Amino acid sequence: xxxxxxxxxxxxxxxxxxxxxxxxxxxxxxxxxxxxxxxxxxxxxxxxxxxxxxxxxxxxxxxxxxxxxxxxxxxxxxxxxxxxxxxxxxxxxxxxxxxxxxxxxxxxxxxxxxxxxxxx
Amino acid sequence: xxxxxxxxxxxxxxxxxxxxxxxxxxxxxxxxxxxxxxxxxxxxxxxxxxxxxxxxxxxxxxxxxxxxxxxxxxxxxxxxxxxxxxxxxxxxxxxxxxxxxxxxxxxx
Numbered sequence: 001x002x003x004x005x006x007x008x009x010x011x012x013x014x015x016x017x018x019x020x021x022x023x024x025x026x027x028x029x030x031x032x033x034x035x036x037x038x039x040x041x042x043x044x045x046x047x048x049x050x051x052x053x054x055x056x057x058x059x060x061x062x063x064x065x066x067x068x069x070x071x072x073x074x075x076x077x078x079x080x081x082x083x084x085x086x087x088x089x090x091x092x093x094x095x096x097x098x099x100x101x102x103x104x105x106x107x108x109x110x111x112x113x114x115x116x117x118x119x120x
Numbered sequence: 121x122x123x124x125x126x127x128x129x130x131x132x133x134x135x136x137x138x139x140x141x142x143x144x145x146x147x148x149x150x151x152x153x154x155x156x157x158x159x160x161x162x163x164x165x166x167x168x169x170x171x172x173x174x175x176x177x178x179x180x181x182x183x184x185x186x187x188x189x190x191x192x193x194x195x196x197x198x199x200x201x202x203x204x205x206x207x208x209x210x211x212x213x214x215x216x217x218x219x220x221x222x223x224x225x226x227x228x
Contacts, residue, residue, distance in 0.1 A: 052217075062217075
């Protein structure tokens with residue numbers, strides 16, 4: 001059973017960089033066949049795809065966030081990470097990591113989500 | 121990319137059937153049969169209910185079914201049960217990923 005777990009600071013100051021890590025267990029990121037993804041949900045709102053990374057390091061980002069987003073992978077730790085720069089209050093959200101199936105684009109496993117609040 | 125369009129809310133009585141629509145464009149929903157649906161209970165992570173328009177993951181009730189016509193996909197829940205009350209999101213994949221705005225299902 002694949003499990004994903006987000007970790008990182010729950011509070012980030014405006015203009016700083018939000019950094020989160022997703023640790024994958026029960027399966028190897030290096031095995032291929034999947035896109036490792038970040039998705040967020042603003043309080044009381046819908047889901048917003050941030051981007052994904054393939055085990056090789058290839059990335060694809062939401063065009064609306066692309067200038068501020070970096071997703072990286074550490075296959076030795078079976079982790080992938082999100083960095084979102086120059087954050088504002090509008091970036092306050094629950095951030096989920098999820099496993100997306102390659103070429104088919106659906107997300108079959110999700111982390112529990114972590115709330116990140118942007119505030120001074 | 122714009123969010124896919126879903127009704128904000130739908131409701132139905134136990135035992136009834138409801139359908140949630142998800143409208144996109146020829147560049148997303150209409151381009152490939154890569155529409156998925158997620159159920160989200162309050163405070164919980166989304167759960168995959170339907171993928172590739174109409175396929176059900178193992179463990180998902182056959183009361184849940186999906187379809188697509190042109191640029192509109194649909195999720196139908198038959199034999200409504202109290203535990204079906206949740207938010208539902210559609211999602212389209214065409215290289216990039218776009219979600220619908222979500223639909224709140226109320227079981228009366």
